[in-house]
Amino acid sequence: MSLMIDLVKPDGGAARRPYGRMLTGAALVIVLAVFPLVMSPFANLQVTLTLVYAVAILGLDILVGWTGQVSLGQSAFFGIGAYGVAVCADRGWPVWAGLLFGVVLAGVVGCLVAVPAARLRGYALGMITLTLPVVAVPLAKRLEVVTGGAQGLNVTIAEAPEWTGLAADQWHYYVVAAGAALVFALAAALRRSHFGRAFDAVRVDEALATAQGVHVTRYKVLAFTLSAVYGGFAGVLYVVAVQFISPETLILTLSISLLAGLAIGGLRSLLGCVLGAAFYVVVPNVTGEVSAGQSYLLYGVCLLAVMLLMPRGVAPALDRVVRNVAGRRGRAVAPGD
Incomplete structure (x- = not known):
């Protein structure tokens, strides 16, 4: 009986994962669809x-x-x-x-x-x-x-x-x-x-x-x-x-900024492209509000900090965090199987 349970449980987990991804994707689509209706x-x-x-x-x-x-x-x-x-x-x-x-x-x-x-x-x-x-x-x-x-x-x-x-x-x-x-x-x-x-x-x-x-x-x-x-x-x-x-x-500055955005987000990652673009668009606005005269300096500091802390990019770093959390949950559940 325990062998049958061991065999069935992984399949159930595998079956649940696609549904979880579908629900996550559906929730994301709903948020993105409603976003412009409620924002400035x-x-x-x-x-x-x-x-x-x-x-x-x-x-x-x-x-x-x-x-x-x-x-x-x-x-x-x-x-x-x-x-x-x-x-x-x-x-x-x-x-x-x-x-x-x-x-x-x-x-x-x-x-x-x-x-x-x-x-x-x-x-x-x-x-x-x-x-x-x-x-x-x-x-x-x-x-x-x-x-x-x-x-x-x-x-x-x-x-x-x-x-x-x-x-x-x-x-x-x-x-x-x-x-x-x-x-x-x-x-x-x-x-x-x-x-x-x-x-x-x-x-x-x-x-x-x-x-x-x-x-x-x-x-x-x-x-x-x-x-x-x-x-x-x-x-x-x-x-x-x-x-x-x-x-x-x-201008050449845009090419350099796009290349920097790619490095920040992470190579070979669709999510990384979005995160790199968000960094390029959002961070200068934030640094400008902090100090208009030193906006470029603060932007450079943020860029340097991200590259030092996450040299492979933000998306791979997030992926590692998710994998570590999932691995810990898996190890926590395993003794009670």
Whole structure:
């Protein structure tokens, strides 16, 4: 009888875990759905921007975390997608056409850069991608007829339908949240596919990956292009959130901040992308309220503290805590079985 009990109990626990995850996921969806209805417009904007930058960091993670490459050009693809949809909206194109144009344009530029850059790695690849935002900012300022020059473009896009009864900030939140959920789900599926395994093989050892039949250059080009597409899509969502784009959006500082956000959240982690984006959006506001004159200094101290205390990122640290708690509970229950 005791043997039967021992055999049944693990199965029951295994059966309960999926239900627990489903309930947790359902509760999270409900919270996120209700959030914009009860919060201020400023809070809604902060969460919306967090989702926007989470998509951009996820694109960077595909290249850096999954494939082991280096990129300092994500802000350029972010700006290309943003300008693509903004220019189309400024000329009266449908929203879906502008979205498609911005994402495809970012992907094409990313592919064109990736073909020669895929044969490089490390610092050489980093230097190639470094030129993207350096060139993109003055180019956006010079193409004043198209981009609005240094003043940028104010656009009206993705307005809330009257039948929803929602304010602009609430509707933009839902649009961005739906877009972010879609691309995060696609990334999760990609991670589990043979493409994800090929990316891992390239990251671990390119020579071994080649010996196993993985076309290293092809997958590096694919990873770079996907990273650019995600960056472009994040730029599109950014315009939906703020209804504005300027050359300052393409600056190198954004690329560095996104890379820092990836390191803070944790590589190869979907949750880490969200946590890194939240750090980038929320912490400067908090440090600015503490001391406006020393905001950047306090932000740097917070960044340094997180990296020293959690060198692998926040998401892996949280995962270790959850595993330790679950392990202790398991050991506490075991003697009474």
